[in-house]
Amino acid sequence: MSNVKKVVQCVPNFSEGRDLDKVERIINPFRGKEGVKLLDYSTDFDHNRAVVTVVGEPEAVKHAVIEAMRIAIEEIDMTKHEGQHPRMGAIDVVPFIPIKNMTMEEAVELAKEVGKEAWEKYNLPIFLYEKAASNPERENLATVRKGQFEGMAEKVKAPEWAPDFGNGEIHPTAGITAVGARMPLVAFNVNLDSPTLEIANKIAKNVRHLSGGLRYCKGIGIELKERGIVQVSMNMTDYTKTALYRAFELIKIEARRYGVNVIGSEIIGLLPMEALIDTAVYYLGVEDFSMDQVLEYRMME
Amino acid sequence: MSNVKKVVQCVPNFSEGRDLDKVERIINPFRGKEGVKLLDYSTDFDHNRAVVTVVGEPEAVKHAVIEAMRIAIEEIDMTKHEGQHPRMGAIDVVPFIPIKNMTMEEAVELAKEVGKEAWEKYNLPIFLYEKAASNPERENLATVRKGQFEGMAEKVKAPEWAPDFGNGEIHPTAGITAVGARMPLVAFNVNLDSPTLEIANKIAKNVRHLSGGLRYCKGIGIELKERGIVQVSMNMTDYTKTALYRAFELIKIEARRYGVNVIGSEIIGLLPMEALIDTAVYYLGVEDFSMDQVLEYRMME
Incomplete structure (x- = not known):
């Protein structure tokens, strides 16, 4: 068809x-x-x-x-x-x-x-x-x-x-x-096992485009007060050029400086399936993958 | 609608x-x-x-x-x-x-x-x-x-x-x-940096259901002669219960026994987007993710 x-x-x-x-x-x-x-x-x-x-x-x-x-x-x-x-x-x-x-x-x-x-x-x-x-x-x-x-x-x-x-x-x-x-945005937040907002802010500065980081990434530090942790809160402004996994791995690397660990992440709202499929293909090291192999349906709840 | x-x-x-x-x-x-x-x-x-x-x-x-x-x-x-x-x-x-x-x-x-x-x-x-x-x-x-x-x-x-x-x-x-x-099958092959078929076969045995491995995984060792490497060739028979990343990480763990490394993977034919999205969500540690957040469209080539 x-x-x-x-x-x-x-x-x-x-x-x-x-x-x-x-x-x-x-x-x-x-x-x-x-x-x-x-x-x-x-x-x-x-x-x-x-x-x-x-x-x-x-x-x-x-x-x-x-x-x-x-x-x-x-x-x-x-x-x-x-x-x-x-x-x-x-x-x-x-x-x-x-x-x-x-x-x-x-x-x-x-x-x-x-x-x-x-x-x-x-x-x-x-x-x-x-x-x-x-x-x-x-x-x-x-x-x-x-x-x-x-x-x-x-x-x-x-x-x-x-x-x-x-x-x-x-x-x-x-x-x-x-x-x-514009391109589709992905709101992607990465959580750190630290209560110190300053650390999240410093990492955000290193990862975001504005201050020397990845081209299609905006970011700030945020406090999650109830949980006693901080977060690098990002807008990925073109996931086809700046992949989610790249920001994620870079935050892990930056966090080491402060003896802090990445403990999880959040995706807020909707995102194109490709942003995640690209990430899976990276972590599994899939060779010669094409988006044409993907069936767009869901069985999971 | x-x-x-x-x-x-x-x-x-x-x-x-x-x-x-x-x-x-x-x-x-x-x-x-x-x-x-x-x-x-x-x-x-x-x-x-x-x-x-x-x-x-x-x-x-x-x-x-x-x-x-x-x-x-x-x-x-x-x-x-x-x-x-x-x-x-x-x-x-x-x-x-x-x-x-x-x-x-x-x-x-x-x-x-x-x-x-x-x-x-x-x-x-x-x-x-x-x-x-x-x-x-x-x-x-x-x-x-x-x-x-x-x-x-x-x-x-x-x-x-x-x-x-x-x-x-x-x-x-x-x-x-x-x-x-039946459930959808995913044909998922993991490549090893070794020419020894026996190693791929031993790993396949440890990962597949038949001989003590993961419940929804079938597997055998295969030689990729032109490349001089071997492969654990799998059929994932229910990715909603046995996730792709679980087989992948388990193969990495088993490979260590033989001083062998995982160097990549292949996905043959079609697969449901969920199988990869679930894998991305695992590697990024996304909290509270729902498949309803996924927009089923593609921009990448």
Whole structure:
């Protein structure tokens, strides 16, 4: 059977994590639609945020996202929003991730179409970010979002922060949205048998790209207070180039310096099967392995 | 979206590996059918055998298999068949493997339906084997097939080897077929940096179930002459209970006795993604991992 259907993933983040009825209404366009599959969503009260994962055919996903954005604009008033997570809009960020038979360029194109349509239909201004960014300054979401909702009305007046779609103003209640394209992220945390945050931070610095480590790895130290241990908390930003096992083995090596051991790890949320299959193939030393040998099904619970 | 569609895998083995036009005609019923997907097929000249892997909805797969059996009976004359692989029929063996939303009992039921229909429609006698076996003596395919095509006419006359569907005779040109249900097999070979077959055989004996090793592991030593090394060649008969990493680590441990090292491995043919994901989760020490976190897609080549 032919296999040329394009598949894109989209992980929109909405600034509502407390009123679950509102969240249900916002994600409703992702349910029961031909060509769109709602894979997962989670809400966090403290963050006051919902993170949604959908996959499907690019056109179908685009239409569903545009519709969910319309509902989020109606339901969420950012002038009343509070939460721990940084945010600048009712729809805070909309990343598109090419999954199958699709190039990054096509995902960038899709991001631009969504940004343009959201501006033209809803008067919602848009920053393009990551691979869709119009200049390197806008690649990093944290830089784009700096100032958050409260500072955005001022920020967008500066010529260097003029929205990619929009005029000199933000949407009065929905703020502004970052739309972009990127590789799938893997949230991978490695636990150490030490209570000392400083050690986790030092190891994170050695492993992450920013301070001299692996190209597609972001990381910080985190305390797990109830367990009395610390953790190197990472975002693997391109597992096809920086493998999970490489970060894991490097952390083991760095930990030796401090007489500390790696005692386990966590994978938060979803990840592509390949990220783990690649790791298994490494540890078993499998020669000449091809992803075509993998049957995509599950029997285990 | 609901996910209750049952999926079964079937790996019929046909006794034709030389005339590829014949093979094409035999596997034709697996192509372009609603509810049936031809995943893979391979032929081997020396074995004179074709191994086909299909998945799909149980009813659709059943009808396609019955149709392929009809064509194989027309195309293959076992009185003229020669090849290195043991075989007793034109359709030598038809295992059903429950993949999704399906119990082993349902796969056994499907095997019995196929066996009954093949006998009633084509006069092809059937042994039920593995999980579908009518007694423990018939579980092991090698035991069932002993005597091969040439000895089968005699064998089936003994009351203890009366076919599960059939009378006291084999099909004159198509012989007899084993139909059964089983777990997916993983063909997993581990390479050693030694030219000594005896060492691979000794390790295989310690790792395999038959002689005191792991419950769901079969194994023998093999020489890879061109490379000047030996290999422990295994069939993992239930990876959900005997994990790949367990056999791999055990071989490493046994190899130490002989001052020999594990230098790599091979996975032959297809395997379920879970078998490797479970291995990655072990080596990374991932806590609280769930298969529901896995996105079944591929970006790597």
